[in-house]
Amino acid sequence: MYKIHNFTKEQKLLILTSRITMSEENRLEICKILDEGINWFEFYKLTLYHKTFTLCWKNIENVKADVKISKYLSNILKFSYSGIKEQNRLFLNELENVIEALNEDCIPCLPVKGAMLINKMYKEHGIRYMGDIDCLIRYSDIEKIKKNETSWVYTRNI
Incomplete structure (x- = not known):
């Protein structure tokens, strides 16, 4: 080491x-x-x-x-874990919606960073903070996404 x-x-x-x-x-x-x-x-x-x-x-x-x-830090830890777990659950559900909407338009989407790592590496949803959803798309699909009537799905904040 x-x-x-x-x-x-x-x-x-x-x-x-x-x-x-x-x-x-x-x-x-x-x-x-x-x-x-x-x-x-x-x-x-x-x-x-x-x-x-x-x-x-x-x-x-x-x-x-x-x-x-300390009991104080222990409580903060429990609340942090629960909050991160719930936030990540919401983000991952939203990711499924985004991928589904993109698939309907035949737009490939590749989740990266937390969006991909939480299920693949961390396994436990409460130990990896995720502040947003990161995905890769083809540059050529940007205009298609902008024109799509449901484009709010791609830019909505939780």
Whole structure:
């Protein structure tokens, strides 16, 4: 593993837990950092900034299930997880509507980023924040979409 130098313990923990898979060496490093103690509010601030709060915490629980955080942060985590899960459910339902509408017009659409990764890699809808739906379409189909009577489907915000 590469060495993480000149970072705070909270920054190191963020780097180590912001991933889907990890090596045994990563797990040992996470345990070492947790045993030394960290500032949970600083860690929370970093994970919020990088939109990885629920993913990082899930990984921490998987590596060291007996880690305790304040009841306040624990409640925030539960609410964040639930909110992200529900938002992602809405986005993924909307993605199905967009793909269906595009298919009716014979326009191929390729979901990318969160729209594709949540089901394929993350599996759990509450650990990957998704702020929008990203899809690739052919440049030549843009005018066709603009002319379509149901084009509101393609630009609507949730």
